[in-house]
Amino acid sequence: MDFKSSDTVPGPRVEDHLPHTTQAAVKIVIVGGFGVGKTTMVGSVSEIKPLTTEETMTQAGVGVDDNYGSDSKTATTVAMDFGRIGITEQLVLYLFGTPGQERFWFLWNGLFEGALGAVVLIDTRRLEVSFDVMGRLEERGVPFVVAVNSFPDAPRYPVPELRAALDLAEWVPIIECDVRRRASSRDVLMTLMHFLHTLATRRAPV
Structure with missing residues (x-):
């Protein structure tokens, strides 16, 4: 019997x-804590339609998740966000945004596999949620840069003060950004790529 349907599965778009x-x-x-802007960053900079795994937040998370500063947030990433951006004609970055809520951190190990580097997004209203994030990257030997997302009501600190508060080595870049803006998010990724190139040059045999 021949089954026909008016519904068709769309193929990949040319731009994808x-x-x-x-x-x-x-x-x-x-990576970063809950509500620091990871999904927004992937969405703003990706050249393809980003894959997201957001679910509606419910009362079940009350008292479990730290939602400080995100009172208007109604959805949260439960697995990962995925996007892609071309840095040059030859080089493409695959972007994986991690879930920020601590109860989903068990997924991070798989997402870190094969990662060349990382962006740690921070919110200056909640610096403490960044410590475990950076600790996990350091344990796995994943180099990273720190990007300070500019929230309207977040305090601003000089870079030396931030570096001291985060206990960051002098060579780890810190950059301010607005992840809602594609150019700003791209600048963060370019900073990471330059940092990775610098590290590779230092390690290269003479």
């Missing part, structure tokens, strides 16, 4: 195809 000039693809993870 990898450019034919691509020679290398690099995995980057974007």
Whole structure:
């Protein structure tokens, strides 16, 4: 029997195809506490329609998740966000945004596998939620840069004060950004790529 349906599965969009000039693809993870802007960053900078795994927040999370500063937030990432951006004609970055709520951190280990580097997004109203995030990256040997997302009501601190508060080494870059803006998010990724290049140059045999 021949079954026909008016519903068709859409194929990949032309803009979602990898450019034919691509020679290398690099995995980057974007990490941080709950509500710091990871999903927004992936969405603003991705050249393809981002894959998100957001679910509606419910009363079950009350008293379990730290929602400080995110009173208007109605959904949260429960697995990952995924996007892609071309840095040059030859180099493409695959972006993986991690869930911020602590009860989903068990997923991080899989997301860190094969990652060349990471962006740690921070909210200056909640610096303490960044400590465990950076600790996990350091344990796995994943180099990272710190991006300070500019929330309207968040206090601003000089970079030396932030570096001291986060106990960051002098060589770890800190950059301010507004993840709602594509150019700003791209600047963060470029900072990470320059940092990774610097590290690779230092390690290269003479």
